[in-house]
Amino acid sequence: MKEIKIFSPATVANVACGFDVLGFCLDTIGDEMVIRKTVEKGIRITKIEGHDLPYKTEENVAGVSALAMYNDLLPDCGFEIEIYKNIKPGSGIGSSSASAAGSVYGINELLGKPLDKTKLTYFAMKGEALASKCEHADNLAPAIFGGFTLVKSAHPLQILELPTPSDLYATLIHPQIEIKTSESRAILPKEIPLQNAITQWANVGSLVHALHTSNYDLIKDALIDVVIEPHRKQLIPHFGEVKLAAMEAGALGCAISGSGPSIFALSKSEATATNVEKAIRDVYSKTDIKFETYVSKINTEGIKIL
Numbered sequence: 001m002k003e004i005k006i007f008s009p010a011t012v013a014n015v016a017c018g019f020d021v022l023g024f025c026l027d028t029i030g031d032e033m034v035i036r037k038t039v040e041k042g043i044r045i046t047k048i049e050g051h052d053l054p055y056k057t058e059e060n061v062a063g064v065s066a067l068a069m070y071n072d073l074l075p076d077c078g079f080e081i082e083i084y085k086n087i088k089p090g091s092g093i094g095s096s097s098a099s100a101a102g103s104v105y106g107i108n109e110l111l112g113k114p115l116d117k118t119k120l121t122y123f124a125m126k127g128e129a130l131a132s133k134c135e136h137a138d139n140l141a142p143a144i145f146g147g148f149t150l151v152k153s154a155h156p157l158q159i160l161e162l163p164t165p166s167d168l169y170a171t172l173i174h175p176q177i178e179i180k181t182s183e184s185r186a187i188l189p190k191e192i193p194l195q196n197a198i199t200q201w202a203n204v205g206s207l208v209h210a211l212h213t214s215n216y217d218l219i220k221d222a223l224i225d226v227v228i229e230p231h232r233k234q235l236i237p238h239f240g241e242v243k244l245a246a247m248e249a250g251a252l253g254c255a256i257s258g259s260g261p262s263i264f265a266l267s268k269s270e271a272t273a274t275n276v277e278k279a280i281r282d283v284y285s286k287t288d289i290k291f292e293t294y295v296s297k298i299n300t301e302g303i304k305i306l
């Protein structure tokens, strides 16, 4: 195989209580990428459509992750990468992760799959670090493994795949403002009160248990973030109103997606997720901020070949 075309999905990191460890994969939103073997050695980005991003290999997350893998495997060929970007950079739904994960996934396929998914995530983290100024895998792991994932440890990298209850649907609203992950990390406190830590780790444990047992009431109780949301919510206009509208429309929970500005809600059934979409659209329709909304099944497959 000389060339491969892939779909690299958008993802929701943190899932309310699991800052930097939990994430899930979306179905209907994602980038496409073409990866091609070349005689000329090295990694080149030859085409980017959809958004204005750097072509220089060392300045694009797709190039940085691909180069890290390439320098480790030292294959007897080079690779060209084309990026067809649908996920707006700085959206909070894993735009940088989709590129960082997509390039290593594609190269691995073209080389006959020498690496497992954890090793792919490891190299993708090198690219993700360019965007967020730190190596974290909570968007990358769900993009590569699919479904819900928990990053047990980033160094050494250990990823747990969690089950996806079959009736769970996500609703997303993406206000068209850009929040850089590096900036929304910079405003976070370095220390947190012990009582908040206790509440948060109880919620993470409960959410993991709820996913294993398809306990939707417990999902609702656990989708609460007392550590990060209080600091980041002021970066997102109308966050409180969106959350209230989503909960009144029947969502199990509603929180900031990744580092924002996107906001996600989880619901039991597609019909409820669609009602939630309507309710949160109504909030932003009354403002002059442009926005997009999506309803998505949880994507249990992750990145796939088209």
Ligand SMILES: Nc1ncnc2c1ncn2[C@@H]1O[C@H](COP(=O)(O)OP(=O)(O)OP(=O)(O)O)[C@@H](O)[C@H]1O
Pocket: 013, 053, 054, 059, 060, 061, 062, 083, 088, 089, 090, 091, 092, 093, 094, 095, 096, 097, 099, 100, 130, 131, 132, 139, 179, 180, 181, 182, 257, 258, 259, 260
């Ligand atoms: N291939 C790429 N795709 C997306 N962003 C890229 C890419 N290469 C470099 N970047 C840079 O990364 C930054 C966007 O990444 P960032 O992590 O801030 O947003 P995000 O991935 O949408 O958010 P989140 O990680 O919270 O979901 C922008 O500064 C962008 O220029």
Ligand SMILES: N[C@@H](CCO)C(=O)O
Pocket: 013, 014, 019, 020, 021, 132, 136, 138, 139, 181, 184, 185, 258, 259
């Ligand atoms: N866990 C990360 C996800 C965004 O890349 C954050 O919230 O900063």
